Amino acid sequence: MMNNIGKNIPLILAPMAGFTDAPFRLLCRRFGADRTVTEMISAQAMVYKDQKTAVLAKIPEGDTQCAIQIFGHDPAVMGEAAAMLASGEYSGCTYAHPPQAIDINMGCPVRKIVTSGDGSALMQNPALCGQIVAAVHRAIQPYGLPVTVKIRAGWDSAHVNAVEVAAACADNGAAEIAVHGRTRNQMYAPSSDNSIIRAVRRALPDSISVIGNGDVRSGDDTCRMLEETGCDGVMIGRESLGNPWIFSAVRAALADALYTPPTEEEMRRTAMELIESIVQEKGEERGVRESRGRAAHFIRGMRGSSRMREQLNRAQTLEDLRNILEVNGI
Ligand SMILES: Cc1cc2nc3c(=O)[nH]c(=O)nc-3n(C[C@H](O)[C@H](O)[C@H](O)COP(=O)(O)O)c2cc1C
Known part of the structure; x- marks a missing residue:
């Protein structure tokens, strides 16, 4: 066909x-x-x-x-x-x-x-x-x-x-x-x-x-x-x-071209960028609540991901999410 x-x-x-x-x-x-x-x-x-x-x-x-x-x-x-x-x-x-x-x-x-x-x-x-x-x-x-x-x-x-x-x-x-x-x-x-x-x-x-x-x-x-x-x-x-x-x-x-997948650091940083835009759009309370599950998708398969997921579920602030994803100072 x-x-x-x-x-x-x-x-x-x-x-x-x-x-x-x-x-x-x-x-x-x-x-x-x-x-x-x-x-x-x-x-x-x-x-x-x-x-x-x-x-x-x-x-x-x-x-x-x-x-x-x-x-x-x-x-x-x-x-x-x-x-x-x-x-x-x-x-x-x-x-x-x-x-x-x-x-x-x-x-x-x-x-x-x-x-x-x-x-x-x-x-x-x-x-x-x-x-x-x-x-x-x-x-x-x-x-x-x-x-x-x-x-x-x-x-x-x-x-x-x-x-x-x-x-x-x-x-x-x-x-x-x-x-x-x-x-x-x-x-x-x-x-x-x-x-x-x-x-x-x-x-x-x-x-x-x-x-x-x-x-x-x-x-x-x-x-x-x-x-x-x-x-x-x-x-x-x-x-x-x-x-x-x-x-x-x-x-x-x-295109039969080479693809270089993102590093874990890029994945965490990109998740954080997304979260920051969500919080900007929807405010911190709602934005953080919505971001918990969404960030969890980005850390699938990473070392320590189940512990991170638990922490994400308890996150209250943008700062909490930044600390969990370890993107401070990047
Ligand atoms: C959480 C979630 C929300 C969805 N919401 C919509 C929607 O609003 N409108 C729609 O047409 N399909 C919706 N879908 C179906 C997806 O567009 C898609 O058809 C389905 O996930 C199959 O594609 P995939 O195997 O690539 O995920 C949704 C799917 C998921 C998982």
Whole structure:
């Protein structure tokens, strides 16, 4: 089968609620992510003009290729929210750069989301998926922004309908579909199935990009994804959490170039840089609370990491975190 290995395929940071905030997106951009996506944002909350939601849609200086992801199930509400984001007329949200796309979440498996009929629950109703894409497309076309969609393989093993849902989205104006090769019921195990991504790639016209997602943790995984699916871009989620360098590693592997992984000191220092930006954005109390788990990803596998993790869990201040990560004076 045709594959895109060697081509300059885009490497995309996957949207991850609680993680892909502006500081983390900037970090991934610095280490080679070509594109980013915000955390998912409630279309309903936006339409109610909720100010806590507005900050999620902030695009900082340097995050030049960022899509904003929305979730919901009512085509009218989704269209209205998309128009607010595309026009920039959403009080409280500030863009250093306009969004590159509005992305629709059709993959979130979390109970609270699917019981409201949002996220991957939408895949149970391909016609509704098409209506939502049509509404968002209509709303943002005047601003020249494309609609992209993120789906899973289907709801469960008896309903693997990614091809049908992707076609409904493409027929209604989606320019790109990212496919995570698991069903909703699989959540995050067993491993992601590339054959469903290949089926979507084969079913859609070449004018629609198909992005492969699921379990990409290395250059080899990326090559396998490209070879097995023929996809047009690769989206990386969990591996990036403590390893934003994954994008440089993958890019080097695709170019058959040498990659030098970061030293432990660089890893700790980069974690601290991220924490400092988070604290700057969110204040010390909330920033430190959120940073404990996020720093833990960076120290995975380091000597003394379990002791450091315990200390991180007790950290109260930015100074505590600096001491634990031993980045004083670096
Ligand atoms: C903590 C966490 C939060 C996530 N939040 C979102 C989200 O807001 N929107 C979305 O479309 N997918 C979300 N996902 C799914 C990821 O984008 C991605 O599809 C999934 O993790 C599989 O890719 P990976 O194996 O590279 O991690 C989330 C995943 C994780 C682990």
